[in-house]
Amino acid sequence: MRSWWIRTEAGAMKLEMREVPVPRPGAGQLAVRIRAAALNRGEFIAGHGLHAAGAAARPAGFEASGEVTAVGEGVAGFAVGQRVMGRCDGAFAEHGLMQAGEAFVVPEALSWEQAACAYVTYLTAHDMLIAQGRLRAGEWMLVTGISSGVGVAALQVAKALGARVMGTSGSPAKLQRLQAMGLDVALATRAPDFVPAVLEASGGRGVDLVVNTVGGSVFAACVEALGFEGRLATVGYVDGVVRAELDLMALHKKRLQLFGVSNKMRTVRHRVDAAAEFRRDLLPLMEAGRVVPLVDQAYPFEALDEARRAMEAGAHLGKIVLRVD
CATH class of the missing domain: 3.90.180.10 (Medium-chain alcohol dehydrogenases, catalytic domain)
Structure with missing residues (x-):
């Protein structure tokens, strides 16, 4: 073959x-x-x-x-x-x-x-939003680079959970298509300049969960965009920037939680356990046509x-x- x-x-x-x-x-x-x-x-x-x-x-x-x-x-x-x-x-x-x-x-x-x-992309979304991110109905989520495969999956799963979603992209045309899929706030930018718009859309309190698919170039802005007890998922670094400064005062006073999302060090046992969670939580949404x-x-x-x-x-x-x- x-x-x-x-x-x-x-x-x-x-x-x-x-x-x-x-x-x-x-x-x-x-x-x-x-x-x-x-x-x-x-x-x-x-x-x-x-x-x-x-x-x-x-x-x-x-x-x-x-x-x-x-x-x-x-x-x-x-x-x-x-x-x-x-x-x-x-x-x-x-x-x-x-x-x-x-x-x-x-x-x-x-x-x-x-x-x-x-599977793989939606398993990642499950890890970011459900297993570690604990996203709930009515909460706000921000996705940097939302037009990526992981970004689109995160949008779909978040809307199925009843959450509200903001997303950044350098392509207004892509954002327009994603708005038709439920994107609540479209932020047309590739730069780390989205915080004022995020705070305005969230009534000044910031978002509950950030999914950072871009990398270190927007990390500081992601931390700034988080509200009280916010969670930050780092899933990729397409910008090639793997180091970033961390505002410890923001981490401390806002009681933030920062976590990574990767399969690199997972064993087969870890993967099978995660697959069981996918089967329980996301496969029914696909079978019902709510996530495609x-x-x-x-x-x-x-x-x-x-x-x-x-x-x-x-x-x-x-x-x-x-x-x-």
Whole structure:
């Protein structure tokens, strides 16, 4: 079968196509004929930690949808021919393996492309908004870089929870589309100059939760935008700025909570436990059509490098997907 592999070379991520054997499922695994796979920005950032410099190439991609072709020993609740979605290491391939604990039956209304990006991003949103962020109905949430895949997922989940949402983006056109999806306050900026507008919209008290997908360049402004007992989730640093000053007085007097959102150090056990929470809290919303993954564009299997460049250009809204026909 055909499979895309990735490695770090001269400070950049390089892709190459290989012919490899079709994998066979071990205990607790599902073999899947992959139909679509989602791109996730972190995998393609050199030095991000997913691929060590100088390390050997490894199969690329880690989220997919497809049909079950075989069931490993000890697996219950899945059958050959079922449509499934979930985490899949080496997802940019014609066949792959999923751990049964991180696989889900695809809701009937979702396409292959929507199902391919229905897990990792929304699992991240669950971590930010529910598991750690404790977002409640009526609260305010601010998302910097809200047009990203994680940002759109956060918007959808927050609205399903009954919260109110502000978001920043450098694209007024993207913000207009997100307003149609429930965005309450659109802030057209890429700079850390949004605090006055946030305070005005929130009646001067600040927001209850900030999701920072941008990075250190807006960190101080995120802290300033928080209200009493506010929470700040750091989920990415697309600006490349990984260090920032912290206003300890604000942290102290406003009783703030700052937390990170990452899967880098999670074990399989951690991931399976998180998957169970996704199954309990978010999968029913997808099955009911209240949360629908937003696919910006789907590329053919051979065009992964083109899809990667499109993602890095940042012109998309939602997710970019690889179609594995």
